[in-house]
Amino acid sequence: MTLGSVGYQMSISGQIHPTGVVQGLRTFEGEGFAVRRPFPTNQLDHLGPFLLLDEMGPSENAPGEAKGAPDHPHRGFETVTYVLDGEMEHKDSVGNKGLIRPGEVQWMTAGSGIVHSELPSAPILANGGRTHGFQLWINLPQKAKMHRPRYQDLTADLLPKVDLDGGRAVIIAGKAFGTRGPADTFLPINYVHVTLQPGASTTLEMDPGDVGFVYSFVGELALGSERHPLMEGEMAVFGEGGGSVPLEGGESGVDFLFGSAQQLNEPVVRYGPFVMNTREEIITAFEDYQAGRLGSIEPEHT
Ligand code: MN
Numbered sequence: 001m002t003l004g005s006v007g008y009q010m011s012i013s014g015q016i017h018p019t020g021v022v023q024g025l026r027t028f029e030g031e032g033f034a035v036r037r038p039f040p041t042n043q044l045d046h047l048g049p050f051l052l053l054d055e056m057g058p059s060e061n062a063p064g065e066a067k068g069a070p071d072h073p074h075r076g077f078e079t080v081t082y083v084l085d086g087e088m089e090h091k092d093s094v095g096n097k098g099l100i101r102p103g104e105v106q107w108m109t110a111g112s113g114i115v116h117s118e119l120p121s122a123p124i125l126a127n128g129g130r131t132h133g134f135q136l137w138i139n140l141p142q143k144a145k146m147h148r149p150r151y152q153d154l155t156a157d158l159l160p161k162v163d164l165d166g167g168r169a170v171i172i173a174g175k176a177f178g179t180r181g182p183a184d185t186f187l188p189i190n191y192v193h194v195t196l197q198p199g200a201s202t203t204l205e206m207d208p209g210d211v212g213f214v215y216s217f218v219g220e221l222a223l224g225s226e227r228h229p230l231m232e233g234e235m236a237v238f239g240e241g242g243g244s245v246p247l248e249g250g251e252s253g254v255d256f257l258f259g260s261a262q263q264l265n266e267p268v269v270r271y272g273p274f275v276m277n278t279r280e281e282i283i284t285a286f287e288d289y290q291a292g293r294l295g296s297i298e299p300e301h302t
Pocket of ligand 1: 069
């Protein structure tokens with residue numbers, strides 16, 4: 001794995017260590033909402049099947065101010081939206097419509113292609129309020145890239161909460177802390193939100209050969225027995241390895257996302273909202289979208 005300019009690498013048997021730390025880049029998406037993006041950047045294009053992580057907000061919106069992403073296409077991968085604050089309204093070209101509320105995850109398999117919109121809900125738009133959430137893009141294996149689009153609406157009651165010593169974990173996909181999450185995935189993916197009280201510590205486990213990330217979005221933590229600092233907005237990247245990662249929350253506590261997965265040894269050709277295996281497939285995706293073959297969102301009937 002090539003990680004560009006990322007930093008330290010160490011090895012002590014029985015423990016894995018970050019192959020680098022990348023900075024979340026502040027940028028804008030959709031109609032102009034602020035995101036902090038650990039990848040893709042010049043430092044890191046993708047990590048195994050993980051293609052993109054955007055932290056949306058947190059932002060405090062005045063009435064009329066909240067922004068989203070109007071109609072746009074996707075093909076070849078999955079988008080996983082996790083809302084912490086605010087509400088996102090989702091509509092698509094297959095006729096689906098729904099809200100993603102705080103504590104909920106929408107796991108969308110774009111597969112062969114959809115057109116969708118991801119917008120603040122009408123009450124958030126009218127009244128303003130805080131919005132905060134994440135979108136993780138997960139690649140599909142070549143054989144599933146043209147799978148029919150599908151959704152998993154993982155409401156808060158479906159997401160297991162594990163009590164940790166001085167903290168809590170929400171298990172979204174795969175297995176962590178002895179608990180399995182509800183998402184049905186095409187590849188073995190582990191995806192977890194961990195909250196630690198000030199000074200609390202825990203240990204993350206990675207399967208042999210997994211790549212992984214820890215993205216701290218509130219507060220800072222100390223990683224590994226060497227206590228490498230990971231500041232808020234930074235992401236630690238773990239190269240192929242496996243084993244355990246001890247970590248300790250900083251003085252103000254910490255919230256972080258942990259993802260891990262096996263490498264996906266297939267070519268990645270990406271252009272904007274399309275991620276395929278060859279350049280020709282990207283051109284076909286554009287042609288299909290422009291010809292309306294990914295559909296469009298029906299106007300509301302009133
Ligand atoms: Mn989208």
